[in-house]
Amino acid sequence: xxxxxxxxxxxxxxxxxxxxxxxxxxxxxxxxxxxxxxxxxxxxxxxxxxxxxxxxxxxxxxxxxxxxxxxxxxxxxxxxxxxxxxxxxxxxxxxxxxxxxxxxxxxxxxxxxxxxxxxxxxxxxxxxxxxxxxxxxxxxxx
Numbered sequence: 001x002x003x004x005x006x007x008x009x010x011x012x013x014x015x016x017x018x019x020x021x022x023x024x025x026x027x028x029x030x031x032x033x034x035x036x037x038x039x040x041x042x043x044x045x046x047x048x049x050x051x052x053x054x055x056x057x058x059x060x061x062x063x064x065x066x067x068x069x070x071x072x073x074x075x076x077x078x079x080x081x082x083x084x085x086x087x088x089x090x091x092x093x094x095x096x097x098x099x100x101x102x103x104x105x106x107x108x109x110x111x112x113x114x115x116x117x118x119x120x121x122x123x124x125x126x127x128x129x130x131x132x133x134x135x136x137x138x139x140x141x142x
Contacts, residue, residue: 044125044134047102051122051138054099058107058120059140061092072111072118101138103127116141 061079066072068089073079079092093099100106101122113119119139126135 047125048134048138051101051103054101055107055120055122055138055140057093058099062118062120064092065090066117073109074111076107076109076120113141 058076058079062073062076065079069085069087074083076098079090080096080098082088082090098107103122103125105123105127108121108123109118110121111118119141121140122138123129124131124135124137128135129137131137
């Protein structure tokens with residue numbers, strides 16, 4: 001039986017130097033500074049688009065309520081629970097509660113609306129009337 005001698009090199013572990021670690025951290029920081037604002041801007045745009053889609057759904061539900069009842073609801077909750085009329089054929093929205101906008105605000109329902117038979121409004125990111133950009137009010141009519 002033949003024996004083989006196996007020579008092994010002593011393993012040398014090379015550790016990262018402080019300079020190498022600092023360079024990697026600076027590169028990651030630069031990437032985050034470039035990409036971060038774009039991600040945040042897209043999140044805000046997505047909230048606006050999703051809120052507009054919710055407003056379209058609520059507007060359709062209010063109009064369906066009107067076709068059935070020959071009157072607009074007094075409040076958005078009437079789309080879910082019968083206000084006490086035999087003509088009510090709801091619920092007109094699928095959720096068990098009236099949805100909120102994407103900034104966790106309740107939608108403002110006005111009947112009559114401003115130049116329209118009704119209006120459903122999201123106050124936007126600032127949760128107050130008026131504003132511009134993401135803080136602007138969003139109506140179901142625009």
